């Protein structure tokens with residue numbers, strides 16, 4: 001049994017003429033400790049898949065299992081625990097609380113988790129020891145994304161879900177963030193799923209999942225993922 005099993009998932013929004021299948025029978029799997037890249041054009045259903053995996057949206061039909069647990073048929077109480085304890089989320093635009101410092105943003109997330117890590121140590125891990133007392137507006141985009149990664153990691157999640165994590169960053173900063181995510185996967189053993197429309201990221205993945213029109217058109221394993229430094233776009 002794979003760590004993530006996303007099987008024949010349909011997600012329908014709207015009704016009647018406005019009905020749209022954001023996911024239309026999507027099937028893929030990811031093994032524990034892998035770095036998976038979900039690649040597809042705008043509107044392919046990538047974010048919908050990630051939100052369902054994160055317990056923030058639900059499938060209209062199909063089955064989603066994470067670590068043997070069927071989250072597609074879980075009750076709301078179970079989903080609350082799942083979101084708090086098992087999943088870390090990294091968004092394109094960081095979503096930090098503007099009037100809290102870097103440290104406070106991470107502390108806030110750890111307060112609702114049963115098994116969290118030390119916020120200060122986690123910020124050190126992402127290279128931000130010197131910026132603990134800074135507010136988001138006093139940090140660069142790359143630093144803000146590091147805070148958001150620390151916020152996700154401090155929950156001590158089994159699964160890190162990243163939606164276009166470099167979408168708002170310049171080229172070099174984006175590469176540093178990707179390196180950090182790859183390091184967390186390799187060093188901490190966290191399963192990482194990155195959603196992107198940037199085809200260059202395919203080469204860094206252990207597993208590449210291609211999305212088109214709400215379906216998975218290809219899933220390939222890459223025995224020798226490229227170091228981020230060698231990836232260009």
Ligand SMILES: Nc1ncnc2c1ncn2[C@@H]1O[C@H](COP(=O)(O)OP(=O)(O)OP(=O)(O)O)[C@@H](O)[C@H]1O
Pocket residue numbers: 013014020021022040041042043044045046047048049197
């Ligand atoms: N809450 C919603 N209500 C209605 N339609 C939605 C909703 N969420 C997504 N959709 C539609 O579902 C389709 C898939 O959207 P989704 O955001 O998953 O694609 P995506 O691959 O992540 O695209 P992008 O890269 O542009 O974010 C799109 O046509 C979108 O408009």
